[in-house]
Amino acid sequence: MISVAIVANGPIESIPDLRIYQKDIDCWIGADRGAFVLAEQGISMEYAIGDFDSIDEQEKESLKEHTNSYREFPAEKNETDLELAVRQALELEPTKIYFFGVTGGRLDHEIANIQLLYQIRKKGVQGIIIDKQNYIELTFPGTYHLTQDESYENISFIPFSSEVEGITLTNFYYPLENKTISWGSTRCISNKLLSNNGTFSFSKGILLFVKSRNVILP
Secondary structure, three states, rough: OEOOOHHHHHHHHHOOOOOHHHHOEEEEEEOOHHHHHHOOOOOOOEEEEEEOOOHHHHHHHHHHHEEEEEEOOOOOOOOOHHHHHHHHHOOOOOOEEEEEOOOOOOOOHHHHHHHHHHHHOOOEEEEEEEEEOOOEEEEEOEEEEEEEOOOEEEEEEEEEOEEEEEEEEEEEEOOOOEEEEOOOOOOOOOOOOOOOOEEEOOOOOOEEEEOOOOOOOO
C-alpha cells in the first residue's frame, strides 16, 4: 500500500505544515512551485514536475537539491502541472493520493482540482484534498466508518452527482435514515459526531465528504 502526496501551486497561506504528514506519506511529488514549497520545508521529493514558470533560476537550483527526478515541461502544453503530477503518481500504483496547495486562489482551478478527485476515484485510488481549514474526499456508494477528529469540528456531505440516494448518518447530531439529497441541498451541511465513532452510508450516487474547522490554523 503506497501513499503519495502532491503539493501544487496554491496560495502558500492555505498550505499546512507538511512535515506533520510525513509519517503517512511514502512518496512526495512537487508540481511547479509546490516543489519549491517542499524544498523550503526540508522535505525530499521523488519528483519535481511542471513548467516552473513561477519560480526563478535560483529557486530551481534549490529544489533540485531536494528531488530525485526534476522534469521541466514547456509552459504551453495541454495538461496543467497538477495533471502531470497526478499522471506520475498513478504510475506508482498508489492506494491513496493526498493533495496540498490545490485550494484557495483562483476558483476555476479549485473547482477543477476537486473534480479531479473523480478521475482518481474511478481508478480505485482514494484522493484527499487537505488545506489549513478543510479535508475533502470524494466517495462512491458504500459504508464509511468515521472517528472523531478534533482538528475538524464540522462534517458535511455534498452531492457530487445530481442525486445521492439512501444516505444514512449514524451517531450524528443530525441523523438521517435512507434519505435522498440533490444538487443545491444544504440538508447535510455542518453536522457533528455525537461521540468518538460514527458511520455514513449511501446506495447510489457520488458524495463529497468534507471535514472543516471554523478557525484557520496559523
